[in-house]
Amino acid sequence: GRHLTGVAFSGGFLFASYRWEEADEAASRVVICRTLANGLPGELEEQYGVDVANAEGFAVRRTSDGAWEAFLVGGCRRALFAYAFRPVTGFELHGACAHGPTPEAAELRLPSRGAAPNSQALAPVFLSLLLA
Incomplete structure (x- = not known):
């Protein structure tokens, strides 16, 4: 089935993220x-x-004409x-993130639920609080 994971409006566009569960894996898709x-949304x-x-979770923001940043929170990882x-x-x-020190640079680990806040990683803490 399909499960909506987030909706965002930015720069005249509506972005919707959803999980598409097929067999044993749940792939993420974004429609714009x-x-x-x-x-109202157009075609x-x-x-x-x-x-x-x-x-x-899902968030989008426009950074310039014709460019956006998109952030997705991975549940299982x-x-x-x-x-x-x-x-x-x-x-x-x-x-x-793409030019970071490791191949996983675009993946920022969130603290486990209930972990003490880390001042070095405000964004992950904020997101983990939203997900709690």
């Missing part, structure tokens, strides 16, 4: 619609699969995944 003048503009298993998005070319690892 331009919003109409009355605020489907684009759709993508992203490599985040069992996504539990308790990690924050950051992507850059451009229409037509799709999602790619966020530039600040």
